[in-house]
Amino acid sequence: MSSHHHVLALPFPAQGHVNCLMTLSKKLAQNGLKVTFVNSDFNHRRVVKAVLNENEEQQQQRNESLPLELVSIPDGMGPEDDRTDMAKLSLAILRTMPLELEKLIEGFKGRDRITCVVADVNMAWALEVSHKLGIKSAVICPTSAALFALELHMPKLIQDGVMDSSGLPIVKGEFQISPDIPKMNAADTAWCCIGDSESQKTVYDYIAKMIRTLHLTDWWLCNTAFELERGALSLYPKILPIGPLMDNQESLISTRSLGQFWEEDLSCFKWLDQQPPCSVIYVAFGSFTMFDPTQFQELAFGLELTQRPFLWVVREDSYGGGTKVTYPDGFEGTKGKIFKWVPQNKVLGHPAIACFVSHCGWNSTMEGLSNGVPFLCWPYFADQFFDKNCICNDWKVGLGFDSDDDKGLISRHEIKKKVDMLLEDETFRARSMKLKSIIMNNIAEGGMSMENFSKFLKWVKL
Structure with missing residues (x-):
């Protein structure tokens, strides 16, 4: 040394x-x-x-x-x-x-x-x-x-x-x-x-x-x-x-990543191991994104509507202002699993992951690309909108969501529609894997x- x-x-x-x-x-x-x-x-x-x-x-x-x-x-x-x-x-x-x-x-x-x-x-x-x-x-x-x-x-x-x-x-x-x-x-x-x-x-x-x-x-x-x-x-x-x-992908699943602001829940891998290959929607919006409670509830119902397994990362402060996160009445979440924080790069590298619903922060973008995972883009602020543009229009490895009203609300039906469009079109996964090979x-x-x-x-x- x-x-x-x-x-x-x-x-x-x-x-x-x-x-x-x-x-x-x-x-x-x-x-x-x-x-x-x-x-x-x-x-x-x-x-x-x-x-x-x-x-x-x-x-x-x-x-x-x-x-x-x-x-x-x-x-x-x-x-x-x-x-x-x-x-x-x-x-x-x-x-x-x-x-x-x-x-x-x-x-x-x-x-x-x-x-x-x-x-x-x-x-x-x-x-x-x-x-x-x-x-x-x-x-x-x-x-x-x-x-x-x-x-x-x-x-x-x-x-x-x-x-x-x-x-x-x-x-x-x-x-x-x-x-x-x-x-x-x-x-x-x-x-x-x-x-x-x-x-x-x-x-x-x-x-x-x-x-x-x-x-x-x-x-x-x-x-x-x-x-x-x-x-x-x-x-x-x-x-x-x-x-x-x-990080070295061979690094042990049983150890937490150094530098995280929240404790990683490593039990997510036990659940992922039980899911079929390319079946799980991974949903994570980074460390800054705050959700309006109405939008949060639409997202919850949208994930349920897809009838697909999902792994959803929900920080305790996802609403901001110290307001406790609450799930909507009637939301069962039986198809999915909700965690407070996970080792994202290792999760994206798991064979069960089908796509990444992301805020498009650059770190998350690089991790998704490096694992060959197609994106559903939901930018929150700053450079995330530009990153979304690159993902959807330049590299063509993802789709964006369209809001349904003047308030910018993304509906549960729009979420289901875009998940289906992305996962039923195999060219997204093919382009993602090709790009992974090039950048790696x-x-x-x-x-x-x-x-x-x-x-x-x-x-x-x-």
């Missing part, structure tokens, strides 16, 4: 971002590097609690003797604050975390000193800290290369009158940053779906600040594969695809993502 090489990994404090950085950290650790993983105090407590119920043997299996240490620093928010308020969180991060990170790094002295900082692109202020301390650094983008390209392209969009200087759309509807990148909707950019115009401006200013620090590193990594995003990667060739970032070749020996990762690893060890 190269103990004199010590990487500090810093994710943005959201589940998908932590997942991406954790997978990269494990890969670095498996290649002989010591890694210190820095969560916010709030998320660190959640991550530790999520694996507390493991016995010693399970912990040993999960850790696999990797030199990976979990530590934390404050995010600047109080225990009562809403951490889904991106504007407040962004301001708190900038006010608090740079100094806390500097103190943490300076606490590692002598042989154990930090030799490289790998930061989420949404935490790129860390490049200024590492630059000040004379430590080399890199960033990784946990979202699509297209979203990264959009953020890099913002000065040009402002200059061209597509957006104003606050990042808010002047031109309504769709626009393209390149003929080779699918169209984007101005209202669906990551910062335009968040709260009021003041909040949107705050989040845009935060992102713009992150982009302005990127000149401090030559390493812009991204959890994507070249064939998925040729246009974005050609427009900004400095972005290096190293995806799909995947990237992380095989000689694949582009593997080569990029190897070059990065070599640089880290210099």
